[in-house]
Amino acid sequence: MEQSAQEVVLSPTDRFIEKAKVAAARVSRIKNFAEAIAYTIDLCGKQGACRLKVSGCDEHLTEQAEELCETKHGKIIAAPALESADFDSLAQACKNNGFSCIDSGIRSQLAGVDIGFTLCDIGIAETGTVVINCPDEELRLATMICEYHICVLKESDIVVDAFAAEAKLNKFMNQMPNYTAFITGPSRTADIERVLTIGVHGPLELHVLVLED
DSSP states (O other), X not given: OOOOHHHHHOOHHHHHHHHHHHTTOEEEEESSHHHHHHHHHHHHHHSOOOOOOOTTTTSOOOHHHHHHHTSOOXXXXXXXXXXXXXXXXXXXXXXXXXXXXXXXXXXXXXTOEEEEEEEOSEEETTTTEEEEEOOSHHHHHHHHSEEEEEEEEEGGGEESSGGGGHHHHHHHHTSSSOOEEEEOSXXXXXXXXXXXXXXXXXXXXXXXXXXXX
């Protein structure tokens, strides 16, 4: 079957955006890192704070247990593995808006991380997938235990398909021990009564910011 004229002329970036949106990701183009920060702060401000209630919080508890139930009031943005200057810029913007910004100790934030902010290593246009090399636990947790995952993808890191990413993927996999995340859209499952449910095993929304470079 011949490809349509539209499919032939789509650039890898346009194809990535098209496919990512089909997978329910929210995709925006940005020109610089400052726009990524502004986008993140705006999204965090619009959403209610993520607060996972500890089991039994409605019951009569000891003083220590009561304190545990009150561990999360403010909003938290987890942004590991950024360059120092970029993290400082994001952290300052968070401070100005009354949010917390962390790049470590994410495992201790079991009461809920509102936004995980990460950088992508590869974008696969064929499927709208983002690939993140996760050499440490902090980065893995930031992509999984947040309500909203925002990832910044350089346009130059978008490839046509997974075969075109082979060299980078081999490099990641040779850095043992390691973990490479392939993320296509928000978390979803149909395990329960075969009903599609979004955000059960991971982020409720995936936001991809395509950075011009």
